[in-house]
Every structure is written in C-alpha cells, then in structure tokens.
Amino acid sequence: MARPELLIPAGNLEKLRTAVLYGADAVYVGVEGLSLRARQAEFNLDDLAVGVKEAHQQGVKVYAALNIFARNRDLETIAGMVRQLAEMGIDGVIVSDPGVLEIIKTTQPGLSIHLSTQANTTNxxxxxFWKAQGVSRxxxxxxxxxxxxxxxxxEVPEMELEIFIHGAMCMAYSGRCYLSAYRNRRSSNQGDCTQPCRWEYLLLESTRPDSPLILEEDARYSYLLSSKDLCLIEYLPEVINSGVGSLKIEGRMKSVYYVAVVTRTYRWALNSYxxxxxxxxxLPEWLAxxxxxxxxxxxxxxxxxxxxINETNPEVKYIQTHDLAGTVLEYDRAGKRILVGVRNRLTSDAQVELLLPDATIKLDPERMTAADGFIIxxxxxxxxVYFPCEREVPKGAVLRKKID
Ligand code: SF4
Structure with a gap:
C-alpha cells in the first residue's frame, strides 16, 4: 500500500512551519495574486522560497496554487511566476485554467501539474482527458x-487522486457562487468569499418591513444556508481504500491554531491506520x-x-470552545521554561494548554512570569511571558486557552 499523503493548508510562512512541525507530509500555498484566496492567505515569492527550503529539509513537499481563472492581462505574470516556482524547487503547481496549464507545459515541462477542485472533475x-493534457494529479x-x-x-490507476477530508463546505457547487460578490463585492470566484451563506437572515413580508419573521431555534437565530464542516477522521480506511493518495485539509484562511490541531490529530489517526x-x-480523544x-x-x-445536498446546521453559526493563546518563541534550557509570544489575552485563571506534536501539556498561568521571574x-x-516547562519544546509550538 502506498503511504497516503497528509496535505495541509499554509496561508503564510508561520502556518507552513506549524504544519511541518505537527506532521504534514505536504503543504499547499497560494502565490500573491494568482491563487483563489484572498491576499492575507498568500505568499510572496521571497517567503515562499524560504518555506520551500525549510519544508524540503524536513522531507515535506510544497505545492503552489496558481488556480485563478486567468485573463489575458495575467498571462505574462503567470509565465514569469511559473519560471520562479520551478527555480525554487516547488513540488507541484495547482491549476484550474487550461491556459495556465498550457503555459506550464510549454515553458516548464518538468513541473508536476495538479488540477484544482475548482475544475470540477467528476468522472x-x-x-x-486531463491525463492526456499532462496533469499528474x-x-x-x-x-x-x-x-x-x-x-x-x-480505471485510471496511474493518475494521483486527492480529495478533501476536512474543513469548511460550500452550499454552492464547488464554490461557484456569486452570493459574496453580490452582497459584499468580494467574489468567491476570486478566492475572497465572505461566507454570507453563514449569516443570520430574517424573512420580511414586503408590506410589513417593520415586522420581520425571525427564524428561531431555542431562542437563537437560524442559519438555514450554513453547511456543516467536513470531517472524515472516522472513515480513513474507506477513504484510503477508495484509491485516494492525498488527503487534503481545507483552510488556507484559517488560524495557526487550526493548522496545529488538524495536522497533529490527522497525523495521529493516519499513523495509527x-x-x-x-x-x-x-479514538474519542481525536474527535474531541x-x-x-x-x-x-x-x-x-x-x-x-x-x-x-450539503447538510446544514440551522441551529449553529459556529462552535468555538478554544482559541490560540500564543506560540513558543524559544526554550530556555537553563531555566526550564518556555518564552511565549502572547496572541490573545491571558489571565492567571485561564485554562492553558501547550500542544506538542505527540502530547498536550497543561500549563499553570498562575506561574506566568516576566524574564526576571516576576509573576504576571x-x-x-x-x-x-515565560511558563515553567520541564520538557524541551520546539519553537513555534502552539498554546491554546479555553474560552470563558
Ligand atoms: S457564500 Fe457560501 S456558498 Fe457561496 S461561495 Fe461562499 S461559502 Fe460557498
């Protein structure tokens, strides 16, 4: 059996490092201006070159999304970008537009071409057809x-197949939707969806606009269009036995905390499999x-x-019990403590945990100190701030806190 690949989203260099630390086999990234994700989830080429080098040192592959639907004015930029990606040793380029595919084939024939889910391949x-065009995945x-x-x-065993196994789902067919562009002038077709399908909506009768019908469940609004998120951790054998070689997690826009948790949890599950x-x-603890x-x-x-059709959860906008607290900046061996860069307010009564690739350690925020040992x-x-920690901890490890 070929070893299935765990493929993690990396919206920036910090998230790429987090994915590598917690056990990704490969990461996928957006390239400035040319991926179907908003600017905050894209790499510039300098950061990407650093990320590719660091990932390769750990045996992790990096795929770059060039999956915009290109206009004529984009073609020259794309050709230049493809050349630079090839030079930095990218392991594959994700495309959806046949024009972009053609540019790669003719200018950088050695580059592996992955066809994006945006191309809606269903049979x-x-x-x-895509195999004959030079697509390898x-x-x-x-x-x-x-x-x-x-x-x-x-039927096509030589084609590498990749599917999503975790993350947000769309109510529209593979994200082909104008709701966000219409409501917010930010288009999902440009990777900039504001997810208005997940907002609260009221039903109005036009002759009585002051008297909206409020769709309520248990005194909460109803989120009729909001799809539940995908989660296949319970079904890894079925997924892998179907012949899929790459297991993809959704979420280049998601936080570093999300990247840490999904990567290590699916790593545990995949290793067990x-x-x-x-x-x-x-295991129940993975689902937890x-x-x-x-x-x-x-x-x-x-x-x-x-x-x-995508299963909705009319009662729940989203559920969030924990949040990012900070990340480890360095381990102080002499003092047996970690230096933490705080990312969300921490108080001495917070419930704080340190996430390591193989374990979770409870930290005591009553012992949170400044460099001189003064309690904060x-x-x-x-x-x-510093926390005592007996075990040596890698830089970039994530701390989370329970939300009150
Ligand atoms: S608005 Fe909702 S359905 Fe439309 S693309 Fe965005 S997430 Fe998908």
Missing amino acids: VAAVK IVLARELTLAEIGEIAG LRDPAGYKC ELRKISYRGYTTGFYFNEEI REAHNGYQ
Missing part, C-alpha cells in the same frame, strides 16, 4: 461519493480535539450519499 472520461470535485472515486482510481490498517479505530477548533458541526459531505497576572497580545 473517468474527464480524468483521462487531480483534486476531485467534493460532490463525488467514495464509490465513484473508487471507480475512477480503478498505517500501523494496523485492519484494526483502525477512531477536532471539536476544540471553530466548526459548524461535522458531516461526511457527499462521500457516502450523493442524494444529499494578565498578558495581552504582543506580550512576551
């Missing part, structure tokens, strides 16, 4: 069932971890049932 004939449409994916893997595929059991990131309830999406009762974003 064997389409996979064969396809990110299949999220709307397929595992049975259909298995048929594709059986690889040790004993037949005996794989999803995935409930400590912001989510909207979990679903298996379309993978087991093509009849359903409250630390704000930007503060640097």
Whole structure:
C-alpha cells in the first residue's frame, strides 16, 4: 500500500512551519495574486522560497496554487511566476485554467501539474482527458461519493487522486457562487468569499418591513444556508481504500491554531491506520480535539450519499470552545521554561494548554512570569511571558486557552 499523503493548508510562512512541525507530509500555498484566496492567505515569492527550503529539509513537499481563472492581462505574470516556482524547487503547481496549464507545459515541462477542485472533475472520461493534457494529479470535485472515486482510481490507476477530508463546505457547487460578490463585492470566484451563506437572515413580508419573521431555534437565530464542516477522521480506511493518495485539509484562511490541531490529530489517526490498517479505530480523544477548533458541526459531505445536498446546521453559526493563546518563541534550557509570544489575552485563571506534536501539556498561568521571574497576572497580545516547562519544546509550538 502506498503511504497516503497528509496535505495541509499554509496561508503564510508561520502556518507552513506549524504544519511541518505537527506532521504534514505536504503543504499547499497560494502565490500573491494568482491563487483563489484572498491576499492575507498568500505568499510572496521571497517567503515562499524560504518555506520551500525549510519544508524540503524536513522531507515535506510544497505545492503552489496558481488556480485563478486567468485573463489575458495575467498571462505574462503567470509565465514569469511559473519560471520562479520551478527555480525554487516547488513540488507541484495547482491549476484550474487550461491556459495556465498550457503555459506550464510549454515553458516548464518538468513541473508536476495538479488540477484544482475548482475544475470540477467528476468522472473517468474527464480524468483521462486531463491525463492526456499532462496533469499528474487531480483534486476531485467534493460532490463525488467514495464509490465513484473508487471507480475512477480503478480505471485510471496511474493518475494521483486527492480529495478533501476536512474543513469548511460550500452550499454552492464547488464554490461557484456569486452570493459574496453580490452582497459584499468580494467574489468567491476570486478566492475572497465572505461566507454570507453563514449569516443570520430574517424573512420580511414586503408590506410589513417593520415586522420581520425571525427564524428561531431555542431562542437563537437560524442559519438555514450554513453547511456543516467536513470531517472524515472516522472513515480513513474507506477513504484510503477508495484509491485516494492525498488527503487534503481545507483552510488556507484559517488560524495557526487550526493548522496545529488538524495536522497533529490527522497525523495521529493516519499513523495509527498505517500501523494496523485492519484494526483502525477512531479514538474519542481525536474527535474531541477536532471539536476544540471553530466548526459548524461535522458531516461526511457527499462521500457516502450523493442524494444529499450539503447538510446544514440551522441551529449553529459556529462552535468555538478554544482559541490560540500564543506560540513558543524559544526554550530556555537553563531555566526550564518556555518564552511565549502572547496572541490573545491571558489571565492567571485561564485554562492553558501547550500542544506538542505527540502530547498536550497543561500549563499553570498562575506561574506566568516576566524574564526576571516576576509573576504576571494578565498578558495581552504582543506580550512576551515565560511558563515553567520541564520538557524541551520546539519553537513555534502552539498554546491554546479555553474560552470563558
Ligand atoms: S457564500 Fe457560501 S456558498 Fe457561496 S461561495 Fe461562499 S461559502 Fe460557498
């Protein structure tokens, strides 16, 4: 059995380092102006060169998304970008536009080409078509069932297949939607969705605009259009047996805390599967971890049932019990303590945990100090504080706190 790849989103250099630290096999990144994600989730080329070098030192691959639907004015920029990506040793380029594909084939024929889920590949004939065009990997449409994916893997075994196994889902078909562009002038088709499908809505009768009908569940508003998030950790054997080689997590816009939690949790699960595929059991503590990131309830999406439209959760906008508290800046061996860069307000009564790739350590915020050992009762974003810690901790490790 080929070892399946755990593929993690990296919206910037810090998130790339976090993904590498917590066990990613590969990361995917956006490149400034040319990926379907907003600017804050994209790399400039200097940062990307650093990220590729560091990731390769740890045996982690880096794929770059060039999945815009290019206009004529973009073509020259894309050709230059493709050359620079090839020079820095990128492991694959993710495209959706046949024009971009053609530029890569003709100017950098050695580069691996991955077809984005944005291209909506849903059948064997389409996979064969893209193979003939020089594509080596396809990110299949999220709307397929595992049975259909298995048929594709059986018919075109030489094509690498990648699917999403975790993250936010869309109410529109593979993100082809104008709701955000219409409401906010920020288009999901440019990677800039503001997710208005998840907002609270009132129903108005036009003759009585002052008397809205409020859709309520248990005194809360109803989120009728908000899809639950995808989560397949319980079904890794079914996913891998379908013939998929790359397991992708959604969320280049998500936080460094999200990256840490999903990477290490799926790493634990995948390692457990690889040790004993037949005996794989999803542990309750893994599911508990995935409930400590912001989510909207979990679903298996379309993978087991093509009849359903994305499952919504009308009662819940999102659930969030924990948040990023800070990151480790360095380990002080002599003092057996960690220096932490605080990212969210910390008080001495907070419940704080340090996330390591293989363990979770409870920290005592009553022993949070300044460099001189002076006890600090409250630390704000930007503060640097120390916590006692017997175990040596890698730089970049993430601390979380329970939300009151
Ligand atoms: S508004 Fe909602 S349905 Fe439309 S693209 Fe954004 S997330 Fe998807």
